Amino acid sequence: MHLSQLMAKNDDRRGSWTPPIEPPGSVIVTTANESASNKQPANRAAVAPQSQARSEPALTATREQLPQTSGSEAALRQAIQQWSQAWSGQNMAPYLGMYASDFEPPKGLSRTSWVKQRTQRITSKKSIRHDIQNLTVQINANLATVRFTQIYQDERLRASDRKTMHWVWRQGQWQITRESTD
Template sequence: MKLLICLFLLAMPAVASAAETAAIESAPVLSQTEKSIFQFLDDWALAWHNQALNAYLGFYAKDFTPENGLSLAQWRAQRQQRLLAANFVQIQMIAPQITRLHGENATVQFVQKYRSNQLQDQTLKTLQLIREQGRWKILRESTAPIS
C-alpha cells in the first residue's frame, strides 16, 4: 500500500488540476485506528513475502482459529511447510477495505493475488482482527474464490 501511494505521489504533476485536487480532497481521511490496520496489513504481507516464518506467524492471535477444521498445530505445520518450500512469495492486496470496526475488533476484506514458484491464484480474503496488548492480530481468516 505504501509503495502504491509513493508511486502515485511521484507520478503527480507539480501543479494539480482542479479535478485532480478535488479527487485528492474527496479522499476519505483515515483515523489512527484505520491507519494502524492498514499498516498491520502491510507488515503482515511483508513478513509473508520475506518468508520470515516466525514474524509471519506472530501476526496471528493466540486464539486464532484456522479454516477447514485444522488444529492450530496442524495449521502452523502446514504454513511452515508451504512458506519455506517456496523459492519466492509475492503478495498483492487489491482494494483493502475495513468492512467492520468496533472497539478492539475489525474485519478487513480485499482481493489477494498470490504468486510463488509453486502456486498462483487470486482470491477474496477476509481477515477478522482483534487487538491483543495494543497490537492487531488475525483471529480468523477466510479465502473464497473469485467468480
C-alpha cells in the same frame, strides 16, 4: 478524504470553525494550545504556518502520552502490510506472530497442525509474491473486519482470491483471529 483535506476545507470557512468529520472509532487529540489558537486572527494567512509549526510537537507529545485503548485504522492497515510482507519474505516468526493465540485455523485444524502446515508451505517455495488490492476496512471498537483481493504468486502458482480477515486489538497490537478465502 484525508483529515488534512477536511481540515483545509474547514480553514476556507473564515470566522466559523467546525471540527473535521471523523470516521466512527476515530479519536481527535488536541492540546490546550490548540484550543486557544482557534480564535481567528485578522490576518490568518500570515499567522497560520507559524502556529502550525509550534503546535505540532505538542500534539505529537500528547498523542504519545495517551494510552491506546483501541487500534487505529492506520495501525491496522500497517499490520496488514506487515503480515503480507512477512509472507512474501517467508519470514515465519513475524508472519505467525500476527496470529492471535486464539486464532481459529480453517478446516478444523489444530493450531499446532496449522502452524506446521503453513511453515512447510511457505518455506518450501523458492520465492513468494503476495499483493493486496481493493482493501476495505471496518472497525468496531477493538474488532475489525478487512476484505481484499489477494494476489499470490510462487514459482509454480499464480492465484487471485477474495480474502476476509477478522482482527482484534489486543495487548497494543492488531492480531488475526480468523481468515477465509472465497
